[in-house]
Amino acid sequence: MVLEAPFRPATIEDCYDIARLFKIASGGVAEYTWATMQVDYPGLSPIEIGERRYASDNTVFTYKNAIVASQDGQVMGVLVTFPIVDEVDEPSEAEDQVLAPYSLEAPVSWYICAMALFPEFRGQGLGTKLLAIARSQAQDKGFNQLSLLVFEQNSEAARLYERHGFKTVDRAAVVPHKLIQYTGNILLMTAPV
Numbered sequence: 001m002v003l004e005a006p007f008r009p010a011t012i013e014d015c016y017d018i019a020r021l022f023k024i025a026s027g028g029v030a031e032y033t034w035a036t037m038q039v040d041y042p043g044l045s046p047i048e049i050g051e052r053r054y055a056s057d058n059t060v061f062t063y064k065n066a067i068v069a070s071q072d073g074q075v076m077g078v079l080v081t082f083p084i085v086d087e088v089d090e091p092s093e094a095e096d097q098v099l100a101p102y103s104l105e106a107p108v109s110w111y112i113c114a115m116a117l118f119p120e121f122r123g124q125g126l127g128t129k130l131l132a133i134a135r136s137q138a139q140d141k142g143f144n145q146l147s148l149l150v151f152e153q154n155s156e157a158a159r160l161y162e163r164h165g166f167k168t169v170d171r172a173a174v175v176p177h178k179l180i181q182y183t184g185n186i187l188l189m190t191a192p193v
Contacts, residue, residue, distance in 0.1 A: 001136045003067065006076065007129070010066035012055055017075035018066055019050030025116035027151050028180040029102060035179065036096070067133055069117070069126050077117035079130040081137055084111045084147060101172035104188040106147035110138035131164050138193045146191045151182035158187065165191040
């Protein structure tokens, strides 16, 4: 897949911006997750933990799975994708119940883990172009389905996905927490490639 400006593969130098954008895309779920990791990263803030995690390559949450929109050296947005190849296990009672709703997955799909733009770059068609990149990635990797999670209260994002062929296939109730910005349901949406 050939990327055209302003899109390019992320570099390790982009990790702080990727973490900031992932925080936006996740509606606070990423910040909650990173806060639970502070014992492993003493002295770091949640966003710094996110930056460190994206700088590593031993997880799917890595800059190596990210495409950024960048202009004049400034990151405008991000797309983080990776494959989902197997069925996901049901969360056990020992797992974090705040995170349990986000375990919804569509097996054998190209997963859009995060797609976000900083507010000043929205409304310029970049989100539509990022979705096209995700479709192209899926085709290149032999997947015939895209999947993503979106809060139903994030109606602007949900409408964007619906306009691009995504349908809701499952949902789970959001567990309220002070760091999570949304209530209601998290939606699992899929679309054909």
